[in-house]
Amino acid sequence: MIEIPLPDSGAHADALARLDALVKPLGALGRLEELAAWLCAAHGTVPPRPLDDVRVVVFAGDHGVAGASAVSAYPREITAAMVRVFLAGKSGVNVLAGQVGARVRVVDIAVDDDLDGVPDEVRAYKIRRGSGAIDVEDALEAGEAERAFEAGRAIADAEIDAGADLLIPGDMGIGNTTVASALVAAVLGVPAEDVVGTGTGVDEAGRARKVAVVEAALARAAGRTAEPFSLLTALGSACAAATAGFLVQGAARGVPVLLDGVYSGAAALVAREIAPDAARWWLAGHRSTEPSQAFALKALGLAPILDLGLRLGEGSGAVQAVSTLRAARAIIAEMGLLADLA
Numbered sequence: 585m586i587e588i589p590l591p592d593s594g595a596h597a598d599a600l601a602r603l604d605a606l607v608k609p610l611g612a613l614g615r616l617e618e619l620a621a622w623l624c625a626a627h628g629t630v631p632p633r634p635l636d637d638v639r640v641v642v643f644a645g646d647h648g649v650a651g652a653s654a655v656s657a658y659p660r661e662i663t664a665a666m667v668r669v670f671l672a673g674k675s676g677v678n679v680l681a682g683q684v685g686a687r688v689r690v691v692d693i694a695v696d697d698d699l700d701g702v703p704d705e706v707r708a709y710k711i712r713r714g715s716g717a718i719d720v721e722d723a724l725e726a727g728e729a730e731r732a733f734e735a736g737r738a739i740a741d742a743e744i745d746a747g748a749d750l751l752i753p754g755d756m757g758i759g760n761t762t763v764a765s766a767l768v769a770a771v772l773g774v775p776a777e778d779v780v781g782t783g784t785g786v787d788e789a790g791r792a793r794k795v796a797v798v799e800a801a802l803a804r805a806a807g808r809t810a811e812p813f814s815l816l817t818a819l820g821s822a823c824a825a826a827t828a829g830f831l832v833q834g835a836a837r838g839v840p841v842l843l844d845g846v847y848s849g850a851a852a853l854v855a856r857e858i859a860p861d862a863a864r865w866w867l868a869g870h871r872s873t874e875p876s877q878a879f880a881l882k883a884l885g886l887a888p889i890l891d892l893g894l895r896l897g898e899g900s901g902a903v904q905a906v907s908t909l910r911a912a913r914a915i916i917a918e919m920g921l922l923a924d925l926a
């Protein structure tokens with residue numbers, strides 16, 4: 585059992601009182617007020633501390649469904665190639681993180697490539713080369729889901745020990761929207777047809793293939809989806825398990841986590857099955873165009889901060905919500921009081 589601290593309800597109440605006293609009509613700063621109070625509860629103080637040290641960890645890995653089943657608009661080799669792009673600082677999330685001063689780290693959890701020449705620290709947590717094709721086989725061998733989950737926890741610990749004020753999970757994995765859909769469908773008991781989207785941009789025939797893969801996977805894993813590690817083994821991936829561990833450990837350390845798109849939404853849904861109170865430490869950075877993310881966020885009770893029509897993954901949507909969170913902190917830290925109106 586992983587102990588999760590509770591956010592400070594006293595600080596939350598104090599924050600609401602302070603927000604009402606600021607020089608503005610009651611409630612006029614809308615969602616910013618809600619986020620300010622949330623941060624106060626997370627930090628146990630009014631105003632909350634600055635969010636100076638923001639860290640994105642991109643969990644990279646391949647998914648067997650991207651092999652034979654043609655579920656993605658891009659070939660699986662892109663996953664390994666993108667690891668080098670993250671390291672070169674040229675990916676979408678590198679650029680967007682740069683705008684808010686966030687750091688980006690990429691970790692190879694299950695890339696189907698040896699990644700020769702890539703620094704050892706990137707490969708230090710590798711669980712396997714590619715996860716299994718969930719429509720025809722288990723994603724993971726016995727024990728791998730637990731190992732990947734612990735790897736995600738260790739990665740979160742390292743980032744927090746190095747000073748992280750806010751964690752953002754990123755993902756890179758061709759085929760991973762199919763796996764995310766399978767996890768969401770299994771946890772929530774919704775039909776594949778409702779949760780599957782077009783991912784990197786497949787056409788209607790491609791989406792139909794994804795629905796068929798998810799249906800086959802759900803049928804194959806029937807009876808093994810109630811226990812979260814068994815679910816991750818049957819229908820998930822090493823990256824999903826590692827991301828779940830990362831999310832849970834952020835919560836266990838009392839560090840806020842900003843979820844990104846489809847993949848972190850699905851991992852969060854599974855992570856909540858492992859540590860129900862962990863969800864109190866998570867915010868949703870943005871709304872993805874993929875339907876499974878909307879199902880996951882609704883079930884988690886999270887409303888996305890931004891809605892920019894993004895479907896890149898990598899943590900790219902969440903990093904843009906950092907400015908909004910900082911704005912929320914600034915209002916409660918710096919605005920004047922109604923009582924001081926001349």
Ligand SMILES: O=C(O)c1ccc[n+]([C@@H]2O[C@H](COP(=O)([O-])O)[C@@H](O)[C@H]2O)c1
Pocket residue numbers: 655656657658755756757758759760761762782783784785786844845846847872873874894895896897898
């Ligand atoms: O998070 C999202 O909103 C999102 C939506 C569609 C695609 N992606 C990214 O694209 C890849 C998965 O798409 P696909 O079509 O290969 O399943 C993976 O690398 C994700 O990071 C991400």
Ligand SMILES: Cc1cc2nc[nH]c2cc1C
Pocket residue numbers: 658662666755756757784896897898
């Ligand atoms: C180029 C490329 C970059 C990505 N980043 C996340 N998913 C991706 C998928 C592709 C195809």
